[in-house]
Amino acid sequence: MKKERSKKYRFLQILRILTQAGFFGLFLYLLFDTHFTGKDYIGPVETFFHFDPLLALATSLAARAIFASFALAAVTIVVTFVAGRFVCGWVCPLGAVQQFFSFIFRRAKLLNPKKIEWQSRLAWKYYVLIFVLVGSIFTLDLVGILDPLSFLYRSFVTGIIPWFARTSSSFIALLYGLKASSIGDAAAQFFGTLSLNQTFRQGFLISLLFVGIALLNISKERFWCRYLCPAGALLGLLSRWNIGKVRVDEEKCIKCNLCSLHCQTQANPYPNEEWRSSECVYCYTCAAICPTSAVSFPVKATPEKIESINLSRRKLIFTSLLSLVTVPFFRITPAGKRASSKLIRPPGALPETQFLQKCVKCGECMKACPTNALQPALGEAGPEGIWTPVLAPKIGYCEYYCSLCTQVCPTGAIKELTIEEKIKVKIGTAWVNKNRCIPYALGTPCIVCEEHCPTSPKAIKLVKTQVLLPDGTVQTPLAPVVDLDLCIGCGICETKCPVVDDPAIYVTSVGETRSEKNRLLLDLIKPPVPQ
Numbered sequence: 001m002k003k004e005r006s007k008k009y010r011f012l013q014i015l016r017i018l019t020q021a022g023f024f025g026l027f028l029y030l031l032f033d034t035h036f037t038g039k040d041y042i043g044p045v046e047t048f049f050h051f052d053p054l055l056a057l058a059t060s061l062a063a064r065a066i067f068a069s070f071a072l073a074a075v076t077i078v079v080t081f082v083a084g085r086f087v088c089g090w091v092c093p094l095g096a097v098q099q100f101f102s103f104i105f106r107r108a109k110l111l112n113p114k115k116i117e118w119q120s121r122l123a124w125k126y127y128v129l130i131f132v133l134v135g136s137i138f139t140l141d142l143v144g145i146l147d148p149l150s151f152l153y154r155s156f157v158t159g160i161i162p163w164f165a166r167t168s169s170s171f172i173a174l175l176y177g178l179k180a181s182s183i184g185d186a187a188a189q190f191f192g193t194l195s196l197n198q199t200f201r202q203g204f205l206i207s208l209l210f211v212g213i214a215l216l217n218i219s220k221e222r223f224w225c226r227y228l229c230p231a232g233a234l235l236g237l238l239s240r241w242n243i244g245k246v247r248v249d250e251e252k253c254i255k256c257n258l259c260s261l262h263c264q265t266q267a268n269p270y271p272n273e274e275w276r277s278s279e280c281v282y283c284y285t286c287a288a289i290c291p292t293s294a295v296s297f298p299v300k301a302t303p304e305k306i307e308s309i310n311l312s313r314r315k316l317i318f319t320s321l322l323s324l325v326t327v328p329f330f331r332i333t334p335a336g337k338r339a340s341s342k343l344i345r346p347p348g349a350l351p352e353t354q355f356l357q358k359c360v361k362c363g364e365c366m367k368a369c370p371t372n373a374l375q376p377a378l379g380e381a382g383p384e385g386i387w388t389p390v391l392a393p394k395i396g397y398c399e400y401y402c403s404l405c406t407q408v409c410p411t412g413a414i415k416e417l418t419i420e421e422k423i424k425v426k427i428g429t430a431w432v433n434k435n436r437c438i439p440y441a442l443g444t445p446c447i448v449c450e451e452h453c454p455t456s457p458k459a460i461k462l463v464k465t466q467v468l469l470p471d472g473t474v475q476t477p478l479a480p481v482v483d484l485d486l487c488i489g490c491g492i493c494e495t496k497c498p499v500v501d502d503p504a505i506y507v508t509s510v511g512e513t514r515s516e517k518n519r520l521l522l523d524l525i526k527p528p529v530p531q
Helices: 001-031 047-051 053-063 068-085 084-088 093-107 120-137 150-175 181-192 203-216 225-226 230-241 283-289 313-330 352-358 364-368 404-408 436-444 448-452 494-496
Strands: 373-376 388-392 429-432 460-464 476-480 505-508
Touching: 001 047, 001 084, 001 093, 001 150, 001 283, 047 053, 047 068, 047 084, 047 150, 053 068, 053 120, 053 230, 053 352, 068 084, 068 230, 084 230, 093 150, 093 203, 093 225, 120 225, 120 230, 150 181, 150 230, 150 364, 203 225, 364 373, 364 404, 373 494, 429 476, 436 476, 448 460, 448 494, 494 505
Parallel strands: none
Antiparallel strands: 373 388, 429 505, 460 476
């Protein structure tokens, strides 16, 4: 019986690892599948996010709306009610990453499981959850910063994949240097299919955060899952009524305490009355390593008293007040009076206030952008808008016949548009800097911006102008002029401008369709009211 039970739980351990690997593989498949394939259709690559109950709850609170797509989060909630934090231990891709690094550090003998446990740290993630939810009640949506799916997706898009691209390029160059051209060609073709040509301005910072979270596993196994994950905290609150219970047979137990020492989330399997259902992720390590097979997980439908996390009432109140006080600080920005010229949102983006209430900073739209134009914001939208998408024309432009970014947004912060609808959306306006424009400043012909302008009729027109040169001669080249009524702010003119250091034509957010205030000319004089 002892061997049978050990085999059973060891088999469940292996099954869990395979399941984790499978869901992580699905995560990577959807991640790499989020790219331009030559067609303006990308499929439901954002579906993974719709199973996240934390994103569903926080975004619904902040936006004061219910999203039909987040109905899938009910599946996660039901599974948690019935099976406990099964999703954390078997499904979550960030949980798989955390466990992988924990395994590596344990094998390298950097992680010491016998370190003293700090029980009070388990409450941290619950305080983080309260902070996020209270902020959402007051329309400050910060959930995307710490939500595991958003955090992992953003880290891979902006940091890990570009790092992988640089590494693969160096590897291919090494193969060619070693005269292994056939292998180099095969490697280049393989890596080319993964669309690894994107780079991001904040890739280093976001990668640094990811690496820091990974290194925390040296301190404690699955550090993120134990102490920081707000989604895990929410599932922990929902898991107290699950039917799977740990049981330690007192007659078989030799009180070696191995089950508690090797518990990955500090759920404390022994003794029975101190087991924390809200912390257990059902990894079955405790049952697999028990030398006497005293640990088991019988199914009991009847609820019973279990040990819960001791949350200080004072700290809960303090965290709620801290979140309330923090809300105005995130909105200390002049953007409310005058929009930032660099805050160019993707086509289909909702008005700024609504956009910030719904955007979870996941990076889906950035990964889908075929020209790498969408970049994570830093200060353009103030603290509240960090890592939300902005168009950076110096890096890339909004492809005229592309609406992929509008198709992949998991929360509707970017409204889905057809091509016919998208090409009518104005996201900004182009301006010519005559002091830097080649025809205006040098008298030399240049028609690059006019050639690339995609609108029909063209928003950039060429007109003959007179230029006085330093030697006193006069040139009459054709020079660009922007038709403000036709320009949609796609930014291709700025991207392609041959004045590379600071383009002579540039795009600002003024005139954007989504804003009633960010206009070049406002009708400030109201017509007289007829008597």
